[in-house]
Amino acid sequence: xxxxxxxxxxxxxxxxxxxxxxxxxxxxxxxxxxxxxxxxxxxxxxxxxxxxxxxxxxxxxxxxxxxxxxxxxxxxxxxxxxxxxxxxxxxxx
Amino acid sequence: xxxxxxxxxxxxxxxxxxxxxxxxxxxxxxxxxxxxxxxxxxxxxxxxxxxxxxxxxxxxxxxxxxxxxxxxxxxxxxxxxxxxxxxxxxxxxxxxxxxxxxxxxxxxxxxxxxxxxxxxxxxxxxxxxxxxxxxxxxxxxxxxxxxxxxxxxxxxxxxxxxx
Numbered sequence: 440x441x442x443x444x445x446x447x448x449x450x451x452x453x454x455x456x457x458x459x460x461x462x463x464x465x466x467x468x469x470x471x472x473x474x475x476x477x478x479x480x481x482x483x484x485x486x487x488x489x490x491x492x493x494x495x496x497x498x499x500x501x502x503x504x505x506x507x508x509x510x511x512x513x514x515x516x517x518x519x520x521x522x523x524x525x526x527x528x529x530x531x532x
Numbered sequence: 533x534x535x536x537x538x539x540x541x542x543x544x545x546x547x548x549x550x551x552x553x554x555x556x557x558x559x560x561x562x563x564x565x566x567x568x569x570x571x572x573x574x575x576x577x578x579x580x581x582x583x584x585x586x587x588x589x590x591x592x593x594x595x596x597x598x599x600x601x602x603x604x605x606x607x608x609x610x611x612x613x614x615x616x617x618x619x620x621x622x623x624x625x626x627x628x629x630x631x632x633x634x635x636x637x638x639x640x641x642x643x644x645x646x647x648x649x650x651x652x653x654x655x656x657x658x659x660x661x662x663x664x665x666x667x668x669x670x671x672x673x674x675x676x677x678x679x680x681x682x683x684x685x686x687x688x689x690x691x692x693x694x695x
Binding site: 515518521 | 569570571572573574592593594597614617618619620621677679681
């Protein structure tokens with residue numbers, strides 16, 4: 440697996456809860472702060488939806504994020520990849 | 533398919549040059565030397581939209597976004613709004629040449645001169661096996677699956693310093 444991120448906002452302390460995956464076109468469901476653009480790609484045995492989205496999902500909590508939104512997945516025979524935006528949901532006061 | 537090696541290889545590490553382009557939708561601005569902030573979720577409030585920018589390549593996210601930033605700065609922008617960040621797979625043919633020589637054995641006839649007991653010389657022929665390496669260049673074509681990462685967005689100018 441190969442995952443990468445480029446910061447577009449400010450990361451915070453690692454997050455330990457569940458990370459939501461929100462596919463592109465779906466509403467994020469809450470107000471949020473953008474932290475990074477993330478991408479992941481898996482080859483051969485890791486070129487699967489579960490492995491690639493799992494890798495994308497694993498990037499978020501390291502940045503203090505609890506969701507990856509605008510997720511796009513590109514399946515392939517020997518390599519599959521995905522991109523998204525790691526965000527931190529704002530608390531609903 | 534004979535003669536063609538149908539290996540599907542994932543060249544996730546084979547980074548190639550990043551290409552980018554831009555299309556201005558406002559009057560030209562001098563290039564920006566400052567940092568270009570990027571966002572994948574929000575337009576900058578009250579900013580002037582300068583143009584459409586794209587960057588793509590079989591490269592890292594960092595490299596493609598760096599090219600995007602440079603294009604935004606080249607239009608005089610200081611804020612790049614990413615509208616699309618996506619990957620796309622394509623199968624391309626790649627060719628390579630490699631050394632495929634081999635050892636080859638052939639018979640050689642040699643003349644051998646010997647001294648006889650009576651002081652004269654006689655010349656005979658003898659056949660010997662000689663092995664030599666014969667160089668050869670082979671060419672291989674294979675199908676390679678490559679991932680192209682592309683970003684499309686807009687360049688904005690938010691700062692109005694010096695005006």
